[in-house]
Amino acid sequence: MDRITLFDADVLKEIDYSKGDCKMNQYGLSCESPGEDLRLRPLASDDYNKGFMDLLSQLTKIGNVTEEKFLKRFNAMRDHHGTYYIIVVENTKADKILASGSLIVEQKFIHEIALRGRIEDIVVDDSCRGRRIGQLIVETLLLLSEKLGCYKTSLECRDPLLGFYKKFGFQGEKDQNHLIKRFFH
């Protein structure tokens, strides 16, 4: 199979990092300049061989996923045009995925046929901490969700990351509870 991307990379090039409270410009970071030897781009069909699943295993359990299963899910996501925006940061010298994050766009009928964004599965390899890669990924997905027309974008995080995410303008909301029912782990 030829290498294909999960979504059209052009949509990333149009992101305006000078918007709002975004601090990427002052750090000289953007999706086109994520740092030396790094490339920020959509997830691609050959990223299974560049350690994408290994990276996710730093975040949570991933189980035993073959390349075939990876590609099946990749293609299903890709067919859901406008829904799955998974970006990765690749070390171009090592051909290795070092960071990733997902924006999922939900279509709604409320709020004048709105779109709602959700940021999920942010992970940065231990080897590239301190290079603001996590910040760049979150800011990129957040600006992308706004650009796509989402009326709001949410994420879930553990207590130690509250301070990190609040810097992007994320807030807990009063009188709002998030409840979960687990069927298996």
Added chain:
Amino acid sequence: MDRITLFDADVLKEIDYSKGDCKMNQYGLSCESPGEDLRLRPLASDDYNKGFMDLLSQLTKIGNVTEEKFLKRFNAMRDHHGTYYIIVVENTKADKILASGSLIVEQKFIHEIALRGRIEDIVVDDSCRGRRIGQLIVETLLLLSEKLGCYKTSLECRDPLLGFYKKFGFQGEKDQNHLIKRFFH
């Protein structure tokens, strides 16, 4: 356009209401017997004319949505096969939608290529309170999410509804925060 449903109604018929703590059996309720003069089914393309958007306006702002806009979004959701499960309860005598709820299924790479469910936009018309319609809708979507293979299903609710949702087995989780950034209302 011929009347079409958002998803195949057969998937609802296979739901087993005797599972887990589900209390629907003891109330004699199921998707096939939601109550006198009521019908539970997938959202359909002609529900715009049966008051579906008016019903949603009891939940939140819906703006000015024409039938054309409704159908465009309906078809986009339908094309995303396996993602949008919106069910409605119709008063068959009045041809009017009285209740609705949505299950959104997200495809993931983590947890062995998992699915994750989200229950959204539960609304019951004031005229049919006390008939356990809300309970039937939530239980149906929850059992559906489990049947489809979701490893967990979540929802957001306001404080006064915490007790209602906890009865289904939903729980708040320790060290988990839900943060939102709003772009417009």
